[in-house]
Amino acid sequence: MNGLQQYQRINTQTSITDADPHKLIQLLYDGALERINMAKARMQAKDFDGKGKLILKAIDIVAGLRSFLDREKGGDLAERLDALYGYMEQALWEANARNDIGRLDEVAHLLRQVKEGWDGIREEATSLQRQAV
Template sequence: MSYGINAYQQVGRSSANYADPWQLTEMLFSGALERIAQAKGAMERGDTAAKGERIGKAIGILDGLRGGLDHQAGGDLAANLDALYDYMQRRLVSANARNDAAALDEVIALLREIKEGWDAIPAEARNAHQQRAPRADGTAG
C-alpha cells in the first residue's frame, strides 16, 4: 500500500501520511475521480497539456490501487480488480490520445461503482479487519 501512498502524495495530498489503509483507498478513489474530471474539463477547453497531466496522474493513482491489492488473500476479487484497473488505465491512455470524453465518462462510472462498494463496507468490518492485521512486530493487532 506504500506505493498507493506515494501515488496519492504525488497529486498533492499530505493527509495520506496519516490515513489508515481504508481511508487511503477512499482517498485514492476520490483523487482518481477528481483528476479524470479535471482532464475532461481540460479536454473541453482544448488544454492538451493539462489533459495529459491529469490523465497521467489518474493512471498513477490507479497504479497505486493495483499495487495495494493483496492477490494472495484477495483471490479472484483481487485478480478481477487488477484486470479492471488495467482496463481503466488503457481506456485513459486511449482517451488522451483520441480526445475521447466518452472513455473518460466510462472510467468515471466504473470507478464510482467500485468506490460506492468500498464506501458501503460497514465500519465494524473495517475495524475487525484492522484488529486482525499483524503489527510491525508480527503479532496480531
C-alpha cells in the first residue's frame, strides 16, 4: 500500500472513531458517492470486475443506510426513505448488469439530494443528541 493510501485509510478510521451518529451517516453518504464515482471511472476504463466490486460496495452502503432508518420515530419520512433506498439499490444492480453510467448518475444525484437534507439538519440533530445524554 502506498503512502497516500495508508494516509487515507488512517484518516478515514480517525473520522469514524471521532464521529457522532449524525456524522457517521454523513460518512456513509460520502462513501456511497465515492464508490459510485469510482465505479463510473472503472466502467469507462472497461474494468468491469473493478466496477462490479465498487457498485456492490455502494449497494452495501445504501443497504446500511436503509437499515438505520427508525420506522417508529421516522413515520412517513422513514417509509419514503426506505422506498427511495430500495429504488437506489435496484438502480445500482441494473447499472452494474447493463454497464449503465446514466443509472449511476441518477443514484448519485438522488444520494446528493438526500445528503444535502441530512447535512442541513446537523445542528438540530447534534443538539437533540446532547439533550438525550
